[in-house]
Amino acid sequence: MERGSTILLKLAVLFIGLVILALCIFALPAIAEEARKNDPDFAKWLYPILITMYIAAVPFFVGLYQAFRVLIYIDKKMAFSGLSVRAIKRVKYCAIIISALYLLSLPLFYCLAQQDDAPGIVVIGLILTFASVVVATFAAVLQKLLQEAIDIKSENDLTV
Structure with a gap:
């Protein structure tokens, strides 16, 4: 793979990060303020959910950074290295933390x-939970495949 072949993926990771950051800075406070003004009883249930979303943003950004690092490793032709496996493992743990937060x-x-x-609000919570579970599962499978490929590569290097 040529260096820079992952530019589109890097841009997508950066775009996702910027969108979530904008939501955390602008949208969530606006939602909280609107709820406080219109219905204080509604706000008492909304505030803990918004706090959970802010807490979940931390592992989200850590996982996004680790995904970016994997793309850098691919550009440097280090895709089949322990560094990539560790980065994917961290993505998996971040996704597990996020799904646990939303599950709770x-x-x-x-x-x-x-x-x-509005029963649709529960569906939003389920989507957030299960999307993180899907990411964690995908990362676990990718981690296992990558580790097996590294093991096979090291066996072949020893054979030659």
Whole structure:
């Protein structure tokens, strides 16, 4: 692979990071302020969910940075290295942390849905949880495949 062949993926990672950062800076505070003004009872259930989203943003950005590092390793022709395996392992752990946070907050989503009489809010919590589970599963499979490829490569290097 030529150096720079992952530019599109790097740009996508940066774009995703900027979108989530903008949501954390602008959208979530606006949602909280609107809820505080309009319905204080609704806000008491919304605030813990928003706090969970801010907490989940930390492992999200760590995982995004690790994904960016994997792309850098690919450009440097170090895709089949222990560094890549460790970075993918960190992505997996970040996704597990995010899914656990949203799984723990599902009762809050349910109470918020009951308060607002909008069952679709629970679906949002489920989507956030299961999307993180899918990412963690994919990262685990990729980590295992990459580790096996590294093991096969090291066996072949020893054979020759």
